[in-house]
Amino acid sequence: MNINKNKLNWIYKKLFTIRFFEERIKKIAKEKSVPGYLHTCIGSEAICVGVMSALSDDDWISSTYRNHGHAIAKNCELKQITSEIYGRSTGICKGRGGSMHISDFDKGMLGSFGIVAAGPPVVLGAALQEKINGGTKMSTTFFGDGAIHNGAFHEAAGLAKLWDIPMLFVCENNGYAEATATDWHLNTKELKDIVKAYDMISYQGDGNNVFEVHQITRDAIIESKAKNTPIFLEFKNYRFSGQYEGDTQLYQPLEEIEEAKKNDPIKKSIEMASEYNFSSDEIKKIQTDALNEVNEAFDFAETQPWPNPEDALEEVYVNYPKELLR
Amino acid sequence: MRELTVKEAINEALVESFENDKNVILMGEDIAGGKGRENYPGTQDSWGGPFGVTQGLLTKFGPERVRDTTITEAGFFGAAVGAAMTGLRPIVELMYVDFAGVCFDQLMNQAAKMRYMFGGKQSVPMVVRTVVGAGFRAGSEHSQTLYSLYAHIPGLKVVAPYDAFDAKGLLLSAIKDDDPVIFMEHKKLYMTKCDVPEGMKPIPLGKGRIRRPGKDVTIIAIQRMNLFAEEAAQKILEENIDCEIIDPRTYSPLDEELIFESVRKTGRVIVIDESNPKCSLASEITSLISEKCFNDLKTAVIKITAPHTPIPFSPPMEDFYIPSTKKIIEAIKKVHNA
Numbered sequence: 305m306n307i308n309k310n311k312l313n314w315i316y317k318k319l320f321t322i323r324f325f326e327e328r329i330k331k332i333a334k335e336k337s338v339p340g341y342l343h344t345c346i347g348s349e350a351i352c353v354g355v356m357s358a359l360s361d362d363d364w365i366s367s368t369y370r371n372h373g374h375a376i377a378k379n380c381e382l383k384q385i386t387s388e389i390y391g392r393s394t395g396i397c398k399g400r401g402g403s404m405h406i407s408d409f410d411k412g413m414l415g416s417f418g419i420v421a422a423g424p425p426v427v428l429g430a431a432l433q434e435k436i437n438g439g440t441k442m443s444t445t446f447f448g449d450g451a452i453h454n455g456a457f458h459e460a461a462g463l464a465k466l467w468d469i470p471m472l473f474v475c476e477n478n479g480y481a482e483a484t485a486t487d488w489h490l491n492t493k494e495l496k497d498i499v500k501a502y503d504m505i506s507y508q509g510d511g512n513n514v515f516e517v518h519q520i521t522r523d524a525i526i527e528s529k530a531k532n533t534p535i536f537l538e539f540k541n542y543r544f545s546g547q548y549e550g551d552t553q554l555y556q557p558l559e560e561i562e563e564a565k566k567n568d569p570i571k572k573s574i575e576m577a578s579e580y581n582f583s584s585d586e587i588k589k590i591q592t593d594a595l596n597e598v599n600e601a602f603d604f605a606e607t608q609p610w611p612n613p614e615d616a617l618e619e620v621y622v623n624y625p626k627e628l629l630r
Numbered sequence: 631m632r633e634l635t636v637k638e639a640i641n642e643a644l645v646e647s648f649e650n651d652k653n654v655i656l657m658g659e660d661i662a663g664g665k666g667r668e669n670y671p672g673t674q675d676s677w678g679g680p681f682g683v684t685q686g687l688l689t690k691f692g693p694e695r696v697r698d699t700t701i702t703e704a705g706f707f708g709a710a711v712g713a714a715m716t717g718l719r720p721i722v723e724l725m726y727v728d729f730a731g732v733c734f735d736q737l738m739n740q741a742a743k744m745r746y747m748f749g750g751k752q753s754v755p756m757v758v759r760t761v762v763g764a765g766f767r768a769g770s771e772h773s774q775t776l777y778s779l780y781a782h783i784p785g786l787k788v789v790a791p792y793d794a795f796d797a798k799g800l801l802l803s804a805i806k807d808d809d810p811v812i813f814m815e816h817k818k819l820y821m822t823k824c825d826v827p828e829g830m831k832p833i834p835l836g837k838g839r840i841r842r843p844g845k846d847v848t849i850i851a852i853q854r855m856n857l858f859a860e861e862a863a864q865k866i867l868e869e870n871i872d873c874e875i876i877d878p879r880t881y882s883p884l885d886e887e888l889i890f891e892s893v894r895k896t897g898r899v900i901v902i903d904e905s906n907p908k909c910s911l912a913s914e915i916t917s918l919i920s921e922k923c924f925n926d927l928k929t930a931v932i933k934i935t936a937p938h939t940p941i942p943f944s945p946p947m948e949d950f951y952i953p954s955t956k957k958i959i960e961a962i963k964k965v966h967n968a
Contacts, residue, residue, distance in 0.1 A: 364716065397749035409751040414712055416748075419739050425708020426740060432709055433716040436655065436694060443712075456735070459705025466700065619750035620784050622808035625836065628883050629784070 305515055311357060312580050315514060316573065316587065318353045320594035321382070322373045323570050326545070328598055329372065329389070329403075333549035339391050340402045342549040345373040347512075350569035351476050351539045352377040354517025355444065358525060362412050364430040364443040366423030369404035371416035374446055380408045386601040392608035398618075399611040412441070421454035423447060424473060428460045431471040431534075442525050444472040450481025452498045453489070464534035465502045472524055473499070473536040476511060478543035479564075483555045496538040504536050511539030512569040515576065541569065631827060637683050637820040639794035640759075643801035644684065644721070648691050651719060654805060657697045657706045658723030658759075662688035665698040679723060681761065681820055703733035707758070711740045714756040719805060724760035727814065728771045730779070741810040742785030753808045757801075762790070763816040763854060764904060764952050770940040773948075775905045777852065778914065780812045781882045787835055788881040790814040790853040793824045796879055799833030806832060816854045838885035840892070844874035847962050848892040848899045851875055852911055855902040855934075855953060862958035871966050881911055889915065890923055897928035898965040902953055907935040929968035932961045 307315070326344040333342050345352065352373035359365070367374040375385050380396060388395030389403045396408050407413040414430055417423050423445045431443035451457050452475060464471055477495050479486050492498055496506040505527070509520040517539055524535045542564035546553040565571075577587050617629050634642065647654045661684045663677025664670075678685025688696040699706045703724060710720035724730060730737070741754050764773040781788045787809055791797040797815070804811040841856055842863055851859035856877050863873040874892050878885055893899055899919060903912035912933040919931055934953045942948050 364712075395749075397747060400749065401747045405747050407748045409715070409748060413748075414715060415740070415744055417740065419735055422708070422735060422740055425705050425736060426712035426715075428705065429709035429712025429714070429720070430716045431712075433713040433718045436713075437717065455732075456704040456708060459700075459702035460708065462700060463702055463705045463709065467697075620746050621787070622745070622753045624787075624809070625883050628886070 305519060307515075307518070307580070312582070313590065315353055315357050315518070316577070316582070316590045317594055318356070318377050319349050319514060319570060319573050320591050321598060322349045322352060322376050324595050324598040325372060325376060325382070325601075328602055330549060338389055341369070342389070342403050343370040343547070344545040344549060345370050347478060347542045347544040347564070347569065348373050348476055350514035350517055350573065351474070351511045351541060354514040355446075355474055355521045357514075357518045358521035359442060359444065363441050364412050364414055364427060366414045366427045366445045367407065367416040368420070368423065368447060369416065369418045370448070371406050372403070375406045375408070375413065375416070378408075378411045378413055380406070380411050380413070382597055382601040383604045384408075386605035387608045390605040390608065391610070392605060393611040393615070394608045398615070421447060421451040421457040424451075424457050424460035427471060428464050428469060431464070431469045432467065435469055442470070442472065442529070444474055446474050446476065448481065449475060449477040449479075449486045449495060450484070450489075451475070452495065461499055461502050461504060461534070461536070465504050468532040469534055470528040470532055471534045472521070472528060473534060475536065475538045477538050477540045478511075480543050480547070480556070482547045485555075494538075496536060499536045504534055506536035506538065508538045508540070511541030512567045512572050514569065514573050542567070631825040633823045634794045634798070634826040635821050635823050636791075636794045636797045636815070637681065639798035639826050640683050640801055640815060641686065643798045643805070644687060645690065647802065647805040648687065648695065653717060654719045654721065655695045655697065655713070656684065656687060656721045656723070657699050657710060658684070659699055659701055659725055661723055662696055662698045680725060681817065683815070683820070684723070703729060704736055707733040707736040708740060710756045711736060711744065711754055714754045714810075715744065715752045719755050721757045721759060721805060724758055726772050727760045727762045727776050728774050730776065737786065737810070738783055742783050746785060754810045755808045756810050757804045758810070758812045760812065760814055761817050762814045763818050764936070764941050764948060765818045767943060767945060767948060769943045773941040775814070775853070777814065777881055777903075777905055777911050778909055781911060781914070785810065786882060787811040788814070789835060789879065790816070790881060791879060792819065792853050792856040792877055793822065794826050795824050795830070796833060796839070798826055799830055800835065800879060802832035803835050807835060811835070814853070818854055835880045836883035836885055837880070838876055838878040838888040840874065840888070841877045842873065842875040844872040844896075846872045846896055846898065847874070847966055848896045849873050849875045849958070849962075850889060850899070850901045850915055851877055852903045855904055858953060858955045858958055859902055861955040862962060865955070865959055866962050869963070871962060873962060884915075886918060886922070889919065893919055893923045894926045897926050898968070899927070899931045900934060900958065900961045900965060901931060902934045902958060904936055904952055906938050907933065908938055910935055929965050932965055934958060934961055
């Protein structure tokens with residue numbers, strides 16, 4: 305696969321950054337040193353990075369409450385992400401979003417939604433706008449396997465196909481819809497067949513293999529644009545994290561977790577590094593850099609000022625009499 | 631001057647907005663009619679929605695901008711959110727306000743909260759046009775108003791015009807507005823007429839209107855209730871009672887000051903709302919008056935609303951459900967003599 309060295313460096317750096325970041329989040333969650341709900345994406349790194357490595361910086365995406373990996377891979381500012389999770393005024397959403405809503409419109413993020421399957425219709429709209437205005441930005445919506453039963457997903461899929469809208473539906477099939485196992489909740493043998501009724505093209509890939517994810521996504525973008533059609537991608541991986549931090553995960557059998565560890569996307573990426581002409585020293589150096597950046601981001605966030613309480617009244621509307629907000 | 635119906639005025643506002651801004655698009659179920667039958671003469675644009683309001687738009691502006699959708703409110707409402715954020719000005723039609731349940735997430739959690747929750751970098755300039763109101767013998771699921779459901783949600787603006795003049799001017803503003811606006815059209819008012827000058831300017835959102843100046847009693851009337859308020863005010867003149875009628879026109883933002891000024895003058899207030907009474911616009915306006923104008927009140931505010939029931943089908947029952955001119959006259963006498 306021809307990926308230039310800059311991009312390869314970027315891929316490894318992002319993979320490690322996301323893993324270190326989420327490990328640190330798990331730690332601060334245990335210490336209870338941040339407010340609010342936290343959902344980490346340990347096990348999803350290769351999907352976040354693989355898809356984003358095939359997209360341009362200004363392409364549109366939507367994410368979910370499990371968004372840290374998407375935001376990092378979409379090149380959102382790490383310090384601002386962290387500051388947001390701490391609820392500080394310099395956060396990426398000015399402290400009004402929190403961990404579940406990390407999103408930067410300037411980086412092509414339409415939003416990170418706390419509602420399962422809220423993203424596909426919104427991304428359909430961005431893709432429709434590109435089509436009407438003759439734009440070239442790709443539109444990609446990320447969601448988990450739990451979302452494929454939701455009506456909003458199906459309505460967006462149906463309209464996208466009917467209207468010949470180029471866009472990607474990216475399903476992270478991580479084995480669990482909250483606390484419910486995917487192999488129990490699926491109505492089809494293969495998840496990717498859920499869009500067969502819409503006559504939509506769909507592909508499946510190994511979500512633990514960042515290069516496979518990259519290749520499938522890159523090909524899908526070309527095909528989607530050439531054929532003016534939405535494409536559904538299913539990437540299989542394993543959710544090592546619980547539904548949220550603090551989840552006992554008793555519904556995930558220990559032997560299943562042990563088995564999944566053999567395919568850990570970070571482990572797998574390191575094993576593949578030599579194929580892409582990385583020396584082990586180079587990999588170690590990237591790891592060190594990533595860890596340093598993560599540590600700096602957390603040091604930064606911890607010292608940032610809280611928002612003024614009255615800032616809660618800002619930016620509810622573009623135009624609205626302020627005195628009526630109280 | 632020329633007269634237009636509310637329906638014609640709305641159609642005209644849509645046409646002008648389409649002409650003035652190429653980013654304006656319209657999406658909805660059967661807004662044109664004949665989708666899929668393009669090869670048969672006479673089929674296209676044969677509906678214009680169940681009330682014919684959007685008829686002609688497809689012919690003028692084509693299927694790219696006038697998009698007849700499948701029955702997928704969550705799908706195309708969400709699409710409007712994404713399209714609005716990225717540069718279009720979508721207008722979506724919710725055929726009846728009663729259907730809101732199937733797409734409320736996209737309105738309440740996405741359209742309304744995007745700007746705030748994601749740090750204020752984007753806005754969502756979309757308009758939801760929807761049909762409200764009882765009196766059409768349309769039963770419990772095609773007759774509600776649900777004004778307060780929308781006015782309750784920060785991030786949404788709510789407009790409910792009474793006559794053709796306001797309908798046109800307010801819709802022009804709603805489409806130009808950078809926030810999501812819910813624009814409510816009353817099905818019993820579509821065929822009512824009034825003067826609408828050519829080339830009229832947009833009417834700013836958040837400004838109410840004194841429909842009838844008076845000195846004795848303030849009547850705050852919501853949308854179709856202006857009709858009954860006017861009838862009652864005419865009638866009660868025989869008894870030398872001079873009523874002032876306020877039509878707030880928009881409910882988020884609400885022109886509170888216009889209401890308070892009138893209340894300070896008369897001290898006697900009636901609020902009329904055809905919605906169900908609990909947590910309604912009538913309760914909201916009444917509570918604002920008691921908070922801000924308590925010392926100006928000469929007697930308790932009277933709320934006239936529908937009862938706390940679903941809307942019945944059978945004409946005698948539906949007529950009983952809707953506030954009547956008779957009830958308003960009784961209330962005027964009561965607050966006046968108190």
